[in-house]
Amino acid sequence: MKTAIWLYFFMFVAFFDLHAQYPILTPFALSLGAAPSFIGLIMGMYSLTHLPGNLIAGFGVDKYGSKLFIVFSLIVAGIVLIFQSRVEDPWQLLMIRSISGFVLAFLSPACLAMLAKIATDSVHQSKLMAGNGLVHTLASVISPAAGAYLVAQFGFTASFTLLGWVLIITGLISIPWLKEPRGAIADDTSRHTAEERLPSASKSADSKPETIAPLIPDAASPSIPWLFYAVPLALSCSQGILFFELPLMKTAQNSLLTSGLFFSLISLGALVSLSMFFLNRIPPIQRTVAGSLILSVLFFGLAIQWPLPLYVTLFLIGMAKGIIFPSLATMLAAITSSNRYGRVFSLLSIAYSIGAFIGPMVAGQWRNFVSPYFIAFFILMCALTLLPFRLLRPASA
Numbered sequence: 001m002k003t004a005i006w007l008y009f010f011m012f013v014a015f016f017d018l019h020a021q022y023p024i025l026t027p028f029a030l031s032l033g034a035a036p037s038f039i040g041l042i043m044g045m046y047s048l049t050h051l052p053g054n055l056i057a058g059f060g061v062d063k064y065g066s067k068l069f070i071v072f073s074l075i076v077a078g079i080v081l082i083f084q085s086r087v088e089d090p091w092q093l094l095m096i097r098s099i100s101g102f103v104l105a106f107l108s109p110a111c112l113a114m115l116a117k118i119a120t121d122s123v124h125q126s127k128l129m130a131g132n133g134l135v136h137t138l139a140s141v142i143s144p145a146a147g148a149y150l151v152a153q154f155g156f157t158a159s160f161t162l163l164g165w166v167l168i169i170t171g172l173i174s175i176p177w178l179k180e181p182r183g184a185i186a187d188d189t190s191r192h193t194a195e196e197r198l199p200s201a202s203k204s205a206d207s208k209p210e211t212i213a214p215l216i217p218d219a220a221s222p223s224i225p226w227l228f229y230a231v232p233l234a235l236s237c238s239q240g241i242l243f244f245e246l247p248l249m250k251t252a253q254n255s256l257l258t259s260g261l262f263f264s265l266i267s268l269g270a271l272v273s274l275s276m277f278f279l280n281r282i283p284p285i286q287r288t289v290a291g292s293l294i295l296s297v298l299f300f301g302l303a304i305q306w307p308l309p310l311y312v313t314l315f316l317i318g319m320a321k322g323i324i325f326p327s328l329a330t331m332l333a334a335i336t337s338s339n340r341y342g343r344v345f346s347l348l349s350i351a352y353s354i355g356a357f358i359g360p361m362v363a364g365q366w367r368n369f370v371s372p373y374f375i376a377f378f379i380l381m382c383a384l385t386l387l388p389f390r391l392l393r394p395a396s397a
Contacts (some may be wrong), residue, residue: 003179004118004128007070008135011111013170015139017081017163018104019267023260025265026247028156031332034090036248038205040364042094042358043168043244046101047236047274053105058256058346062339065180066110073107078167085160092146101353108349113341116333117181126281129333133326137318140267146371203287224335225388226345229351232328233294234383236352238299238376240359242266243319245372265311269318284327284334288383291323296380303374 029039057069080103084096115128150159246262273279279287298317301308328348336344363372 001180004115004131006174006177007114008131010070010074010170010174012135012139012164013131014104014107015136015166016076016143016146017077018143019263020143020150020163020261021160022243023144023148023247023277024151024156024159026244027151029090029093031088032087032093032158034093036367037364038090038094040295040360041363042090042097043240043360044358045094046097047240047353047356047360049098050105050356051350053102054109054346054349054353057109057349060106061110061113061342061346063342066114066342067174067178067180068122069106070114070178071174072360073103073105073110074167075173076103077107078164078169078171081164082161085157085164105349105389108352109342111179111346112329112345112348114153114181116341119333127277129329130274130277130280130326132329133322134215134271134336136325137267137270137274137322141264141271144263144267145260175356176290180341198246201213208229224332224347227386227388229289229347230326230383230386232348232351233355233358235295235324235328235381236293236355237359237362237379238295239321240356241363241372241376242299244360244363245367262311262314266318266321269315270322270325271318273319273322279323280326280330284331287323288331289387291320291327292380294318295324296377296384299373299377299380303371303377306372321337 020038025043026039029042034042077100080096081102084093084100087093087096112132114131115132147159147163150162154162174347243263249262297316298313298320302313306313329345332344332348333341359376362375366372366375
């Protein structure tokens with residue numbers, strides 16, 4: 001459990017630094033002379049360079065463990081952020097953000113794989129994934145407003161430098177305190193080997209399906225339908241559109257603090273739903289579908305400018321995200337063997353990266369012709385339509 005606590009702490013700092021940049025990155029790019037379409041390219045390129053990093057992390061985490069990639073990602077991302085504080089034109093910012101996207105691509109698969117290996121059964125696994133979402137959300141509640149406040153007080157250069165040093169120090173601290181859960185892997189493998197040797201009658205009499213750990217032996221691990229990844233792709237795409245549009249709204253352009261509060265409001269909504277621990281007992285496939293459907297309706301409401309106040313809509317969007325993100329990770333962990341966690345979660349991160357690349361790019365190019373929020377609604381509904389319910393039903397059991 002100590003490993004999980006330390007991992008949550010390091011993840012909190014990393015996510016804090018990452019989300020602190022959301023409300024200030026667009027104004028920073030505007031101050032360098034970037035057009036809105038080029039800002040979409042900057043935000044999209046950050047996600048596009050996630051792809052090679054996710055692919056490397058997928059096989060690297062399974063072979064070398066998670067700790068190496070977590071430490072590397074934190075330290076190098078901090079160094080890159082310090083360089084970002086000294087850029088002088090939009091093209092330099094595009095290059096720096098591209099490097100940052102590649103480096104941070106290792107962090108999420110490594111953290112999720114380590115959390116999944118720590119788990120002892122399906123309920124514990126679901127709680128750890130919910131804890132990951134809770135830590136992520138706690139950081140994102142505070143950091144946007146904190147980032148906007150830092151820039152208002154000290155300027156862009158000092159703020160990016162400070163955030164960079166925080167990441168570097170966190171990476172150095174993680175070296176002695178973060179432990180690789182190797183024993184958990186070995187114990188799980190031996191347990192499943194012993195279970196396979198038991199007679200079937202004995203198994204049915206003594207074991208309870210709902211409490212058996214879902215860490216499936218590699219030979220019995222079912223293949224995950226590719227259409228499953230359409231949901232995280234659409235979710236990330238809609239989030240990229242929202243993060244691109246919020247700082248450009250008239251109410252947000254008048255004040256950096258207002259923009260930061262908008263982002264914090266979304267995270268606060270996610271925090272509320274993540275605090276509802278009884279949701280962990282609902283099958284993840286049902287949580288994913290319900291959350292995605294609610295999210296698509298909310299984006300449609302933004303597209304038609306419905307009378308519901310903006311702050312209420314943003315809060316509800318955050319609640320929907322707080323339901324979907326942990327359920328996706330739980331579903332993958334439940335139908336995947338422990339020695340394939342790195343590859344599976346890297347594919348999940350790749351889907352997030354592709355969606356985060358498409359979202360800002362589409363919003364920047366088409367915002368003068370159609371509401372980007374309608375595009376988010378359309379993509380989410382298409383992903384729900386393509387979701388292979390029948391093949392994923394065993395994961396929700």
